[in-house]
Amino acid sequence: MFARIAELAIRRSRLVLVLAFVAVVVMGVVGAGAFGKLKEGGYDDPASHSSRAQKAIEEKFGGETNLVLLVRAPGGRIDAPAVRRSGQALVAGLKSDQNLENVVSYWDAGSPILRSKDGHEAMVLAHVKGDDTHRAKNAKSVIDEYTGADKGGLGVRAGGGAAIGNDMSAQVPKDLLLAEAIAVPLTLVLLLLVFGSVVAALLPLVIGTIAITGTFAELTVLGGATDVAVTATNLTTALGLGLGIDYALLMISRFREQLATGASVEDAVRRTVLTAGRTVAFSAATVAVALSALLVFPQYFLRSFGYAGVGVVAIAALGTLFVMPALFAVLGHRVNSGRLPWAKRAHAEARAPLWGRLAHTVMRRPALTALPVLAVLLLAASPLLGITLGTPDERVLPDGAESRQVTSVLREKFSGNDDAAIRVVIDKPVSRAPLDSYAARLSGLKGVVRVEAGTGTYAGGRSTAAGDPALSRADAQRINVVSALAPRSEDAQSLVKEVRAVAPPAGSRPLVGGTGAELVDSKDSISGRLPIALGLVALTTFLLLFLFTGSVVQPLRALVLNMLSLGATLGVMTWIFQDGHLSPLLGVTAQPMEASMTVLMFCIAFGLSMDYEVFVTSRIKELHDQGEDNESAVVDGLGHTGRIVSAAACLLAVSFFAFGTAKISFMQMFGLGTGLAILIDAIAVRGVLVPAAMRLLGRSAWYAPRVLRELHGRYGLTEGGPAPAAAPGSAPQPPYAKNAP
The missing domain is CATH 3.30.70.1440 (Multidrug efflux transporter AcrB pore domain)
Structure with missing residues (x-):
């Protein structure tokens, strides 16, 4: 397949580019209607008790x-x-x-x-x-x-x-505008520094444009058929540009490397597609698998990020596989045009000596170099032992936000917050006496200030005033349980569970809603689906990496190391945003970790870490298959890919770190956490833990049972073709192990 793609790019390069341009225009026209199709919200499980209670109240009582x-x-x-x-x-x-x-x-x-x-x-x-x-x-x-x-x-x-x-809807666009105003210029400057030439630096923007316009068109179509959250567009732009940079950097580096050996443009295109192109395809598959786990959650807020994430990854990969080789075929050696003066020597070699020497040092003393890194990552992950999850409330807003100030006044100056009351609805006729007894029992629960029902107002287990006729209908009853507890607090959540445990009038099944109940149901919904999502990610990632490497050890090694880096990232975010460290510096209020954003951050960070895993492992495996021993393959493989991974990680991290300027705290958490995860994975994991693990595993790193080896021989995918011969007169580069001091 990859050989045919390469031949298509070489023989029909201009046709491919014309069709790509037309496709981008069409997708842009379709995608322009995305915002008219997408929706706000989507944080709640529509099948939960609280959502059903809200629906019943809206239908019978005009809404809460x-x-x-x-x-x-x-x-x-x-x-x-x-x-x-x-x-x-x-x-x-x-x-x-x-x-x-x-x-x-x-x-x-x-x-x-x-x-x-x-x-x-x-x-x-x-x-x-x-x-x-x-x-x-x-x-x-x-x-x-x-x-x-x-x-x-x-x-x-x-x-x-x-x-x-x-207030959140008004603040989010301001935060996004500021983040993009910071990230875009920095990214452009870094692209010039990394690629070393103007032409090469512009190529990732082509892939990013294709990915973003294509995904907007996808969201427009999906928005007409199902519920899609408008917030998915934020991931589309950030991830589209980021993956465009990642994939283009890999392809351009390999193309330049082939040209530097003296290969013809056509041969360089073929070799680039067969090697880097194959890596891009596998990398995209692993990222898409991680993001597809979001589709198992019932909240369309999370599912929408799954739609956008899978779409942007697939379209970025297709653009890279078809459009990038066609651009190479047309540009040829002009891919280096506009080379910056200081970059002439820096980009002359395909290998990065620093990464090769680092890998060599780690493999000589794997325990000595890896144990300190492991200790730091485990220490960083330790706050996860006390993590609690929540949903967004007024505390995610800046202190000056009006709605946050009003909530504080209501809590301090009024006897119970009616807006945060627990809403109980019985969607069937109930006699006065059973309803009176039920409401009185509810008013006796610890923390309840009063209970309002059609039969009366209750406090301390008895009726204290007349009821509100608006809360009673012939076919339904509504009860408001008002407390002085802080909304979404642990005590408020416990009260929701106690209300649900009170014996209802005979023959009735009350639905319990309100802000506290929504939080309880949201946590239960996410925690109930989380094992399925994690199992899906782990199983499919294992299968993909097995097909890619032919080893059962490599997928396990990758999963363990990626979980270490993600655990450290989530631990640091918990330490900051839940435990309150650095809160004054960031201007945030300590509160439970926002459940949906935590899951989203995990899936995206995991997918991107697997992206870099495939980048590194693919080159190591290629060299191993060409006959190099395990140590040389790792050292040379990291020498070839270390600079690519670190540069791609820095470029992508800049886009996410820019969200650290946001005034909405969960946006800060998402941006800082994802950016940190990318850097930890690219530097600590790829630079130290991968070579250490490969050294300790030795030949067993490539182990697979015989039956699985036969399966891989039949269905597995490997790098295509032998490496091209060096150009006449060019001396082979010695391994880093030989050059190391």
Whole structure:
């Protein structure tokens, strides 16, 4: 197959480039409609109790409270006649707004629980209509119109889930714009430094453009058929450019190496496709496998990253395999055009002496060099022993965000936060006496401030006031369990489980929802599918690496080392973002690790680490198959690929580290964590642990049982063809082991 691709690129190079250009234009036109098809949200499992509870409340009771307007009377009390009139006028406007329903205010209900303890502030509760996408637009419209420092003599600020989502939606584009403004210029400069010529530095941008436009077109099509989160576009741009750099760097380096031996352009293209092209194909397969694990999760937020990730990897690989050889065939030696003056000598040799000497040193003293690295990685991973997972709340926002400030006021100045209440819905008729008894038992749970139901308001296990008729229907009942516990805290999650454990009215099966229940269900959903995802990644990665190497030891070695680097990365992120170290420096608030972003970071970092694993192992295996002993193959293999891997890692890490400037804390975590994982893998794992492991394993590194060797001989894929002969007059380069001091 790869030989045919090479011949196609050589014989029909201009046709391939014309077709590629047309394809990019078509994909760009289709992909331009992606944002109109993609959705906000997608963090919840639609089959969970909390999601079903939310759906039942929306169908039967007009939706639960997701917007809290905090109204303050400047210089006076909220009960003053003038303030009351202004408040009633504000509420009248809210009730007439078509984006809202279930508007309840202190001035209408007269309930003291909607007034602050000092009497200077009051709450207006409402439900913003629409699904995740339309709710975000509707919330923005309401907040822009009704909040401000002077609204009819009142100060109005917005809080609650809808307002938090609005603030996040406003901040994320700013963070992305700043990150790209930092990453893109730095990447362009680094490309020039790494490639050493203007033409070669521009080639990765061709692959990146193909990958990004193609994936946007894919997301547009998928968005018309299923739920796809708009946040998947962020991964598309970052990963598309990153993989374009990775794959192009490998191909260009190999093409230049072949030209430097005196090979013709046609032979250089053939050899590049048969070796580096094959490596790209296997590398793409391993990355796609890691990202496809995201498809097993029910949250379409995670599945969307799976759609985008698999798509961008596949399209980047196809572009590299077909377009890059055609460009080589057309450019020939002009691939080095625009060479920078200081790069002439630096790029004359294919090998990197530093990496060869490092590999030689490690293989001479594997235990002495590897044990300190292992100790550091294990120490870095140790905070994982205390990791806890959560979902995004107001704390991911900067301290100055309005919705975060409102949430703090609600927690400190009001008796229980209605917005964070546990929502219980019974989707069938229930008699008054059983409902009364059930609500009273709920009010007796530790941490509960009050329970509101159609039959009454309860506290301490007994009825204390009349009920709210709006919470009762002939065919359904709704109960609000209000506590003073911090939303999403461990105590709040325990309360959700206790509420679910209380015996319901006979013949009924209550659905328990609310923010705390959503967190419990989200954690259960992710933890329940995580073993399946990890098993899928491990099994398919093992099979792919076996087909690539013919060894059962190499896949196991790769999995163990990659898990070490990922464990260290996740441990450092836990130490920073959960335990609070370096929080002042980064401007974040310590809180549980965001579950979805942690899983996403793991899958992407694992895929990229396997990317570099294939880069290195492919060259080692090629040299081993040509007759070099194990030590020489590792030393020479790292000498050839070390510079490629380190350069690619630095370029890709820059793109992710740029997210460290974000104001949204989970974006900071994702960017810093992924960038750190890439550097740990490229330097510590590839530079030290791989040669140490290969030295300790010796000949057994390539072991496979006889039956599997026969299987690999039939179905396995190996590098194609013998190495070309050196050009006349060129002296062979001695192994690094011989040159080492």
